[in-house]
Amino acid sequence: MLEINPGLVVWTTVTFVLLVIVLKKFAWKPILDALEQREEHIRVSIERAEHAKGEAERLLEQHRQQLASAETDAQKIIKESRELAQKLKAEMEETAKKQAHAIVSQAKAEIERDKDAALAQLRGEVADLAILAAGKILNESLDANKHRKLVDDVLKSLPKN
Amino acid sequence: MFINSDSLETIQHSAADTVQAVAQTAEHGEAGGNLFTELLHHLKDSHEIEYPGGHLELPHFPPFEIGGLTIDLSITKHVLFMWLAAAILLLVTIKAAKKNSKSLIPKGIGNLIEVFVQFIRDEVALPNMGKGGLRYLPYLLTTFFFILAMNLLGLIPYGASATGNISVTLSLAVIAFIMIQLSAIKAGGFGNYLKHLTGGVHPMLWPIMIPIEVLGLFTKPFALCIRLYANMTGGHIVIVSMIGLIFLFKSYLIAPASVGFVAAINMLELFVAFLQAYIFTMLTSLFMGLGIKAAEEHHHH
Numbered sequence: 001m002l003e004i005n006p007g008l009v010v011w012t013t014v015t016f017v018l019l020v021i022v023l024k025k026f027a028w029k030p031i032l033d034a035l036e037q038r039e040e041h042i043r044v045s046i047e048r049a050e051h052a053k054g055e056a057e058r059l060l061e062q063h064r065q066q067l068a069s070a071e072t073d074a075q076k077i078i079k080e081s082r083e084l085a086q087k088l089k090a091e092m093e094e095t096a097k098k099q100a101h102a103i104v105s106q107a108k109a110e111i112e113r114d115k116d117a118a119l120a121q122l123r124g125e126v127a128d129l130a131i132l133a134a135g136k137i138l139n140e141s142l143d144a145n146k147h148r149k150l151v152d153d154v155l156k157s158l159p160k161n
Numbered sequence: 162m163f164i165n166s167d168s169l170e171t172i173q174h175s176a177a178d179t180v181q182a183v184a185q186t187a188e189h190g191e192a193g194g195n196l197f198t199e200l201l202h203h204l205k206d207s208h209e210i211e212y213p214g215g216h217l218e219l220p221h222f223p224p225f226e227i228g229g230l231t232i233d234l235s236i237t238k239h240v241l242f243m244w245l246a247a248a249i250l251l252l253v254t255i256k257a258a259k260k261n262s263k264s265l266i267p268k269g270i271g272n273l274i275e276v277f278v279q280f281i282r283d284e285v286a287l288p289n290m291g292k293g294g295l296r297y298l299p300y301l302l303t304t305f306f307f308i309l310a311m312n313l314l315g316l317i318p319y320g321a322s323a324t325g326n327i328s329v330t331l332s333l334a335v336i337a338f339i340m341i342q343l344s345a346i347k348a349g350g351f352g353n354y355l356k357h358l359t360g361g362v363h364p365m366l367w368p369i370m371i372p373i374e375v376l377g378l379f380t381k382p383f384a385l386c387i388r389l390y391a392n393m394t395g396g397h398i399v400i401v402s403m404i405g406l407i408f409l410f411k412s413y414l415i416a417p418a419s420v421g422f423v424a425a426i427n428m429l430e431l432f433v434a435f436l437q438a439y440i441f442t443m444l445t446s447l448f449m450g451l452g453i454k455a456a457e458e459h460h461h462h
Contacts, residue, residue, distance in 0.1 A: 012332035
């Protein structure tokens with residue numbers, strides 16, 4: 001069983017060499033190329049995914065920061081608005097109070113003035129009536145001006161109210 | 162992984178086929194003749210192939226002589242099965258190549274072939290030979306798939322393993338020997354290659370060292386040749402012997418046990434077919450890598 005058949009050696013060698021040549025060109029090269037291409041594709045895809053992941057994380061962080069700063073801004077704006085409103089309210093109250101005071105004092109002054117005018121008129125009327133009454137009593141015509149002065153002096157000595 | 166209902170069926174067929182073959186042998190052989198010798202005859206190369214219900218005579222060519230060597234290029238059973246293996250290999254791998262070139266996603270036969278291609282590249286060629294060894298990848302791949310195809314053909318009914326013939330494994334080993342020397346010479350130059358044969362010892366010791374180193378060059382491929390041949394033949398001998406027991410004891414009661422054992426051995430054979438193709442390729446790549454690395458170390462000094 002261990003005898004060598006040279007014919008078989010020749011056939012094996014020829015077959016094998018031809019097989020290497022043909023398979024190298026038509027099988028191994030395309031298969032290895034496809035394999036390398038796929039490995040390259042996978043490598044690039046992973047790299048790209050890694051990159052995209054980093055980018056997404058960066059954006060997320062950025063958004064988170066923006067959100068946080070927006071929150072702070074909003075808080076600040078609310079606080080400022082509140083303060084402003086408070087201030088405005090105080091100012092308005094102050095103004096309103098002042099205006100009310102002014103109106104009240106103005107009204108008081110007007111009342112005072114009207115009262116004075118009314119009193120003056122009343123005094124005049126009273127003096128005239130008094131003079132008229134006194135004239136009628138005395139039955140003589142007095143010098144109106146002289147007596148008026150007299151009555152006025154009397155009235156002036158009276159207390160204001 | 163490789164054992165499914167199909168292969169089981171194959172095994173049963175194979176067993177049935179072997180029974181028939183053995184029965185024929187038993188009929189032909191004389192009652193007192195050596196049954197085992199007759200059985201072994203079935204593993205030998207022959208000028209005819211058997212098929213269900215008969216046999217076919219293969220073409221004979223007149224042998225011729227070159228330098229005292231008689232060369233008979235007749236198409237024998239093993240030549241035929243070697244060509245069958247080569248044809249199957251061409252069909253399958255070229256189809257796989259076309260499929261894989263078309264789409265980035267490997268499917269079916271393309272995926273199956275690629276698994277082995279990638280294994281040979283990443284687990285055999287790269288670790289043993291480094292990146293520089295990738296140029297020998299087509300050789301290694303062809304070695305692996307060719308041996309595997311020939312091994313597997315021995316497992317199908319009426320099939321034969323060309324790798325169970327020492328002339329075939331010798332040829333493969335001679336090619337491996339040439340590739341090992343070529344890769345070493347290519348990596349470090351012829352001068353370095355010769356220098357390595359001296360083993361780096363004092364010139365006084367060269368007469369001892371050089372024969373040892375040269376002998377070492379030949380023992381490695383020789384081991385490759387014998388290992389593959391013996392493994393493939395051994396399995397077949399076990400199977401034939403198991404079947405032979407039925408005829409030795411001249412009792413059908415032995416048959417269930419024999420067939421059971423044969424089925425088990427056949428599954429083992431299936432594994433061995435892959436294993437031996439891998440070992441041959443792995444060792445060739447390892448020996449090539451040793452030469453390449455030794456040459457590269459020289460470059461660094």
